[in-house]
Amino acid sequence: MVRNRLLTAVFFAMVLASAPAPARAASKEIIELQTQVQQLLDMVQRLQSTLDSRFGVVQHLAEQTADNANQMTAAVNALQKKIEVQSEAGNGKLDTVSGQVQSLNDSVDELKSRISKLDKTVQELQTQLQNIQTPSAATPLVAPGADQSAPPSDAGAPSSALPTAVTPASTQTPPLKETYQAGLRDYNAARYGVSAGEFEDVVHYYPLDDLAGSAQFYLGEIAYRQQNYAEAVKRYNAVLEGFSGSSKAPAAQLRKGFALLLEGKKDAGIHELRQLIQRHPQTPEAAQARAKLNGLGVRISAR
Numbered sequence: 293m294v295r296n297r298l299l300t301a302v303f304f305a306m307v308l309a310s311a312p313a314p315a316r317a318a319s320k321e322i323i324e325l326q327t328q329v330q331q332l333l334d335m336v337q338r339l340q341s342t343l344d345s346r347f348g349v350v351q352h353l354a355e356q357t358a359d360n361a362n363q364m365t366a367a368v369n370a371l372q373k374k375i376e377v378q379s380e381a382g383n384g385k386l387d388t389v390s391g392q393v394q395s396l397n398d399s400v401d402e403l404k405s406r407i408s409k410l411d412k413t414v415q416e417l418q419t420q421l422q423n424i425q426t427p428s429a430a431t432p433l434v435a436p437g438a439d440q441s442a443p444p445s446d447a448g449a450p451s452s453a454l455p456t457a458v459t460p461a462s463t464q465t466p467p468l469k470e471t472y473q474a475g476l477r478d479y480n481a482a483r484y485g486v487s488a489g490e491f492e493d494v495v496h497y498y499p500l501d502d503l504a505g506s507a508q509f510y511l512g513e514i515a516y517r518q519q520n521y522a523e524a525v526k527r528y529n530a531v532l533e534g535f536s537g538s539s540k541a542p543a544a545q546l547r548k549g550f551a552l553l554l555e556g557k558k559d560a561g562i563h564e565l566r567q568l569i570q571r572h573p574q575t576p577e578a579a580q581a582r583a584k585l586n587g588l589g590v591r592i593s594a595r
Contacts, residue, residue: 379587386580391513393576394543395480398506402473466493472503475510484514505535509544521551542568542577549581562590 475490491507491514498504512527528548531540538544545568552561565581569592572578585592 376587379583382583386576386583390543390546390576390580394540395476397539398476402469402476406469465497468494468498468501468503472507475507479510479514484518488514502535502538505531505538506540508535509538509540512544512547516547516551519554521555524548524551525555542572542575545571546577546581550584553584558588562588566592 471490472494475487475494478484478487478490488511491511494501494507495504495511508527508530512524512531515521515524515527525548528544528551531538531544532548535541545564549561549564549568552558552564555561562585565585568581569578582592
C-alpha cells in the first residue's frame with residue numbers, strides 16, 4: 293500500500309511537472325518540485341529493493357522449513373516401522389518364553405508333590421516298622437526252672453499285632469500325576485499326538501482335579517500350535533470357565549485373545565486382552581497383552 297501511494301504521488305508530480313507553466317510562474321518552484329519528485333523516485337527504488345531482499349529471505353526460510361519437515365516425516369515413518377517389526381519379534385519371543393516358564397512351573401509343582409508323597413510314604417513305613425517291633429519287645433519271659441522247650445500257651449493263637457500287607461486293587465484308571473507328567477514331557481518334546489491323548493485321559497478320568505485345568509490349557513496350546521484356533525479357543529474357555537482360580541487362567545485368556553485375532557475376530561480378541569489386563573494387571577501375561585494392543589494401535593483402557 294505504501295508503494296502504491298508513493299507511485300501515485302510520483303505520477304501526479306510528473307504530470308504537474310510536464311504541464312506548461314505560465315510564463316510568469318517562478319522557475320524556482322518548478323525546480324523544487326522536480327527535486328521532490330526525484331527524491332520520491334529514489335525512495336520507491338530503495339523500498340522496492342528492500343522488499344525484494346526480504347521476500348527472498350522469507351522464501352528461502354520457507355523452503356528450508358519444508359525440507360526439514362519432509363525429512364522429519366520420513367524419519368518418523370522409518371522409526372515407526374522399525375518399532376512395529378521389533379514389537380512383533382518381541383511378542384513371538386515372549387510367547388515362547390511364557391510357554392517354557394509355564395512348563396517349568398508345572399515341573400516344579402510336580403516335584404513338590406512327589407516330595408510330599410515320598411515324605412508321607414516314609415512316615416507310613418516308619419509307623420509299620422514300629423508296629424512290627426512292638427510285639428517282639430513285649431514277648432513274655434520264661435520263668436526260671438520252667439520247661440523252655442514247651443511252647444507258650446497262646447502260641448496257636450494268631451497274633452493281631454502283626455501288620456497285614458494290603459495289596460491295592462487293580463484298576464484300569466490311569467494314575468493322575470504320572471499321566472499328566474507324561475503328557476507334559478511329550479508336549480515339551482513336540483510329540484503333540486501322544487501328549488494330547490495323555491492330557492485327554494487326565495480330563496476324562498479326573499475332570500474336577502486342578503490338573504485337569506492345566507491339561508485343558510495344554511490341549512489348547514497343542515491346537516494353537518497346529519493352527520486350529522477354534523479348538524484352541526474352546527480349550528482356553530474350559531480353563532476360564534471351569535478353573536478360573538487356576539494359575540493357568542491368565543495365560544489361557546492371553547492365548548485366547550491371540551487365537552481370536554488370528555481367526556480374524558479382532559474386536560473379540562481386543563476385548564479378551566483388555567479383560568486380562570483388568571483382571572490380572574501385574575502378571576507377565578498382562579504385559580504381553582499391553583504390548584500386543586500397542587502394536588495394534590489400540591487404546592489399552594476400555595471404555
